[in-house]
């Protein structure tokens with residue numbers, strides 16, 4: 244690693260508890276630009292909590308988190324919304340907003356109080372809906388579309404936010420195969436544009452292996468291993484963390500590990 248390149252996200256001795264129940268313990272982590280990072284680990288290992296800590300939704304009791312070398316506690320919500328966008332694991336919106344309104348919410352941090360929204364804001368929202376194949380649902384209410392369609396709308400909203408860091412929490416659980424490929428392609432493309440890094444929590448180890456340059460394996464709130472899919476998805480670590488003996492094979496076309504039943 245070139246030592247001139249600075250991490251865009253760093254966590255130093257980060258510890259976080261929910262009402263005295265530790266969720267993240269003594270985590271040290273540096274994330275560099277240009278990477279697709281996958282976070283994996285069993286249920287309750289702290290994956291969602293890490294995303295919430297990085298985006299400033301939660302504040303650690305101990306340690307320090309920096310984004311672009313700035314302490315997250317000192318970044319205002321509005322400024323943070325221009326840096327990080329998040330596709331949440333589950334998002335229930337009680338009001339039946341139209342799809343186009345939800346995607347447009349991604350532009351709110353950029354709207355100048357005096358000038359109001361501009362044509363560019365609408366154009367960016369439109370592009371995000373087009374990319375995620377959500378445009379034909381634009382006039383529908385969010386309660387009138389399927390789980391997979393909804394996931395694409397939340398991805399569209401996150402893209403409309405023109406983030407430097409894009410974070411996703413199990414974004415693909417309801418997507419069918421063709422949309423999985425399509426969305427991954429869009430995410431990868433965004434890394435060549437203004438998005439500096441993508442951090443995604445994965446439930447599906449095979450998808451994590453397929454998407455990620457680097458994997459972070461969490462175990463009971465701590466980092467068990469960071470490395471390439473090969474370095475992380477192997478018998479030793481999966482047995483240690485998931486307490487089961489996995490069958491690991493090589494992908495027939497790509498040089499990545501895949502886990503089969």
Ligand code: ADP
Nearest residue numbers: 261264266284285286287288289290291292293
């Ligand atoms: P993961 O995303 O890996 O499944 P989480 O980060 O959601 O795990 O949770 C880590 C731990 O913190 C779990 O033990 C979970 O039960 C607990 N936890 C998560 N959210 C809350 C909350 N809002 N209040 C109390 N405990 C929580």
Ligand code: MG
Nearest residue numbers: 290291292332
């Ligand atoms: Mg989670």
